[in-house]
Amino acid sequence: MSATTPITASTSGTGTTPGARTAVRPPIRTSTAVRTYLAVELRRALRNRRNLIFSVVMPPVFFLIFGLQGGYQTQSAGNGNVTAWIAVSMALYGAMVTATGGGASVSVERAQGWTRQLRLTPLRPAVYVAVKLASAMALGAVSVLVTLVVAGATGAQMTLGAWILCALLAWVGSLVFAAFGLFMGYLLPAENVMQILGPVLALLSFGGGLFVPLGDGWWASVAQFFPTYGLAELVHAPLGGDLGVAAVLNVVAWAAIFFVGAAWRFRKDTARV
Amino acid sequence: MTSTSTTTSPPPSALSLRGLRKEFPSPAGPVRAVDGIDLEIAPGEVVAFLGPNGAGKTSTIDMVLGLSAPTSGAVQVFGAEPADAIAAGRVAAVMQTGGLLRDITVGETVALTAALFGRTGSPAPYLERAGIADLADRMVGKCSGGQQQRLRFAMALVSEPDLLLLDEPTTGMDVEGRREFWAAIRADAAAGRTVVFATHYLEEADTYADRVVLVSQGRVVADGSTAEVRSLASGRTVSARIDDDGERAAVAARLRDLPVVDAIDHRGARLVVRTPDSDVVARFLLTQTPACDLEVASENLEDAFVALTATASTSSATRTDGATR
Numbered sequence: 001m002s003a004t005t006p007i008t009a010s011t012s013g014t015g016t017t018p019g020a021r022t023a024v025r026p027p028i029r030t031s032t033a034v035r036t037y038l039a040v041e042l043r044r045a046l047r048n049r050r051n052l053i054f055s056v057v058m059p060p061v062f063f064l065i066f067g068l069q070g071g072y073q074t075q076s077a078g079n080g081n082v083t084a085w086i087a088v089s090m091a092l093y094g095a096m097v098t099a100t101g102g103g104a105s106v107s108v109e110r111a112q113g114w115t116r117q118l119r120l121t122p123l124r125p126a127v128y129v130a131v132k133l134a135s136a137m138a139l140g141a142v143s144v145l146v147t148l149v150v151a152g153a154t155g156a157q158m159t160l161g162a163w164i165l166c167a168l169l170a171w172v173g174s175l176v177f178a179a180f181g182l183f184m185g186y187l188l189p190a191e192n193v194m195q196i197l198g199p200v201l202a203l204l205s206f207g208g209g210l211f212v213p214l215g216d217g218w219w220a221s222v223a224q225f226f227p228t229y230g231l232a233e234l235v236h237a238p239l240g241g242d243l244g245v246a247a248v249l250n251v252v253a254w255a256a257i258f259f260v261g262a263a264w265r266f267r268k269d270t271a272r273v
Numbered sequence: 274m275t276s277t278s279t280t281t282s283p284p285p286s287a288l289s290l291r292g293l294r295k296e297f298p299s300p301a302g303p304v305r306a307v308d309g310i311d312l313e314i315a316p317g318e319v320v321a322f323l324g325p326n327g328a329g330k331t332s333t334i335d336m337v338l339g340l341s342a343p344t345s346g347a348v349q350v351f352g353a354e355p356a357d358a359i360a361a362g363r364v365a366a367v368m369q370t371g372g373l374l375r376d377i378t379v380g381e382t383v384a385l386t387a388a389l390f391g392r393t394g395s396p397a398p399y400l401e402r403a404g405i406a407d408l409a410d411r412m413v414g415k416c417s418g419g420q421q422q423r424l425r426f427a428m429a430l431v432s433e434p435d436l437l438l439l440d441e442p443t444t445g446m447d448v449e450g451r452r453e454f455w456a457a458i459r460a461d462a463a464a465g466r467t468v469v470f471a472t473h474y475l476e477e478a479d480t481y482a483d484r485v486v487l488v489s490q491g492r493v494v495a496d497g498s499t500a501e502v503r504s505l506a507s508g509r510t511v512s513a514r515i516d517d518d519g520e521r522a523a524v525a526a527r528l529r530d531l532p533v534v535d536a537i538d539h540r541g542a543r544l545v546v547r548t549p550d551s552d553v554v555a556r557f558l559l560t561q562t563p564a565c566d567l568e569v570a571s572e573n574l575e576d577a578f579v580a581l582t583a584t585a586s587t588s589s590a591t592r593t594d595g596a597t598r
Contacts, residue, residue, distance in 0.1 A: 036388030044376055113371025117428075119340060121389040122360045 033123055034131060041135035051101055054198070055143045059094030060150040063087050066211075073155040078240025080158025085239060087151030088166045089210050092235045094143035095174035096228075097201055102136020103181025103262070104193045110269070111191055125270045133178050137171070144171050158239060165238035173231045176251065177201075179258035180227065186265035204228045227254040285352035287436050287467040288314040288337065293346035295332045295491075306332040308491035309346070314469060316351075316435065319462050321478035321499075322471040324488035330471035331369070332491075334440050337469075338366055350436060362390050362432030367425045367439045375414030379405060379424050382413055387431040396427070403427035404457045419450025426457060437461075439470035443477065455481055508535060509551040513564035514542050524562045531557065 045051065067086035077085040106129060109115055118128055144167050148156075152163070185193055205211050208228030214220040223229050230250030237243045295307040307329040314320055322330050335341040336348050339355030350358035358364045373382065383396035400406045403426045408416065416424065422442055429437055439458070443451040459481060462468045472478055478485050478499070485502045487495040495502055515521040525544055528534050533553050538545040544564070548554045551569045558564040 032391060032393060033389045036385055036393075040377060040381055040385050043381075044374070047376060109374070112373070112375075113368070114374055116340065117368070117372030118389070120338060120359055120366055121386065121432075122362070122391075123389045 030127065034127065037123075037128075037131045038135055041131060042138060045135055045139045051098075051139075054101070055094060055098040055139055056146050059090045059097075059143060059147045062093070063090040063147055063151055064154065066090075067151065067156065068154060073157075078236075079162045080239050081156065083154075084151065084156040084158040084162070085236060087148060087156040088170065088235050088239065089205075089232070090151075091144045091147040091167065092170040092173065092231060093201075093205055093210060094147050095140040095170050096177045096205075096231075097198070098140040098143050099133075099136050099174040099176075099178035100181035100184075100197055100201060101194050102132055102139070103178040103183070104185040104197055105136075106132050106182055107185025107188075107193060108191055110185075115269075125266070129182070129266065133175075133182075136178055137175070140174050141171055162238040166235055169235045169238070173234060173251070176227070176231065176255045176258055179255070179262045182262040183258050183265060186262070186269065205232075208232050224250060226250075227258075230254065285349070286313045287316045287318070287351060288312065288469065289347075289349040289352075290333070290337075291347045291349075293333065293336065293348060294344045295329070295336060295341065296344045306491055307336070307343075310488070310491070310493055312486060312493065312496075314467065316467050317465050318484055319468045319482050320470070320484045320486060321482035322469060322486050322488060323473070323475065323478040324471075325473055328473075328488045329491035330488060331440055333488075334366065334438050334469075334471060337438060338364065358436075363434055364436040364438065365429035365432050365434035366437070367422065367429050367442050369440045369442070369444055372425065373413050373421060375412065377413060378409065379411050379413060379416065379420075379427075380409035382424060383427050383431060386428040390432045392431060396431075399427045399430045402430055402457065402461060404453060417450070419446045419454060422446065422450075422454055423457060426454070430461070434466070436467045436469065439468065441471055441473070443472075443474070451477075508547055508549040510545055510547050510570050511551050511554045511558065512540075512543050512545040512568045512570075513558050514566040515544060515562065515564050516542050517563070520563060524558075524564065527562075528554070528557070 063086060067083045067090070072082040072086065075082040106115075115125070115128065119125070148163065148167055158166070181197065184197055188196060190196070204226055205228050207223055208226030208231075209220075209223050210228050210232040214223050224246050227250075230247045230252075233243060233247035234251055290310050290312040293307055293310040293312075294305065296303040296305050298304075310329075310333060322333070324330055332341070336343050337350065337355060339359055348355055350364050353361070353363070355364070377385070380396050380400065383399050387394070387396055387399070397406060397409070400409055403423045405420060405423045405427060408420060408424075411420075413421065413424065426442075442458075443454055446454060455477070458468065458470075470477075470482070482499055485495070485497065485499050486493055487502065515524055521539075521542070521544060525537050525539070528537055528544070528546060531553065533548050533550040535547040535549070537547075543566075546554050555567060555569060558567060
């Protein structure tokens, strides 16, 4: 008579025939899933006014403030004028901020339980991260284009090859910062992680010589270790001047650190069970 | 995660748990959240997983969904591993909180979920079935808790799962929201879907389930149809005071031999006896023992729930003989 004795439920009670349901399940095509998800992500990006201001309004505005001063339009900087040099800096800055935000949003959505929800779908976690980065890179491309178009319309001058190469380098190079955002997001799990990373990016940009030339002082040696240094050198390379070994090493090393770090945290996170 | 099942013959259980255990590390040593659960749920059943907070309900559901791995034991969903059942869309879940993007609309959320399962086309039918068709264009962040919960339900519907798990689905909902939510679930379950829901509301289990599995401290303490579990509670309690410790122990031992006694609790100087036949117990106590100050009380479902899920650790003054565990 004790309650431990299981009272075996012999009937289902609903009177339905077990197994009578035959759900029609279409084969899952990753391409459909990815296309729809990307569309949703792009719509979210366009709706997020705050992010849009940081990605596509501030970089060209910074350019207009700093790039058109004094005689910058008439001063030469390699294959272009100083105005173009600053335009390229701002294009990279915009792409960097956008990519970092995209990477960091993964951890924000993780904190909101969205990635857990996604694990109840057939979508693989790696595909999810790829979609997030792809949409960030798409917005990054818009950011680079807007800044360079504004610059071209207001007096930046460089050779056609330099325009194209600089744009591509800024855009592709920002992938390093997508990994940075992803990695930092995992390390600093906060809903407002970009409020920390935004100022950090600005400081890194100043320190690494993206906003102002480094000159020949002691800072120039320190700056070589900043994650922004290599990319800053790289994007300006099409304007002329020589690209040092240190710059290339810097990009490769930081890319490796951020990608390995992000992959490590990502794997740890998805294996968390 | 290896299954040693040799007896499975078609059709397999909707859900099969065998010797399921889950331990979490803690500074004070491993904490056992799930402590050996065996359970078979047939296709088409609507089962309430009833227990107090911390009984191991969510831990169990996480393992069924493949969100966490058992420390030992096996989980099978329609004869498959949880991860495969998820990938095939055979099992879906409505989680307690989170899991929503606030800056997209209700319709977009369901359409996206559908696309992830390879379904194109309008999300409208799912919204309809979840009772939120009128909210399609509303931003998720602007929805109330109850509306968000019905959105989670709509998301769970897109894969047309054969097994639907609901983890405390109505927590934080008002009475109206709760009723509407269950109306949607019930209408859907009538089509033959297997539904397992965790709850700590007795009333919910009583009203909406065909079968109740009572869990406490990571174990199943009772398992039966709602009527059967309710009948567990149809008994009464007889309590009486016996001041002498030795005398009391002796009476308890004699009571245990009575066929009508379900359980005996010691509460200070009082013995509390659960029984379906209070007359027999009362007559025995008053005529053959020194017991005095006798009380008879009828039990409700709440009492049965408390009695069945009570544990030694919750009250050191209460020791339960026999019935529980």
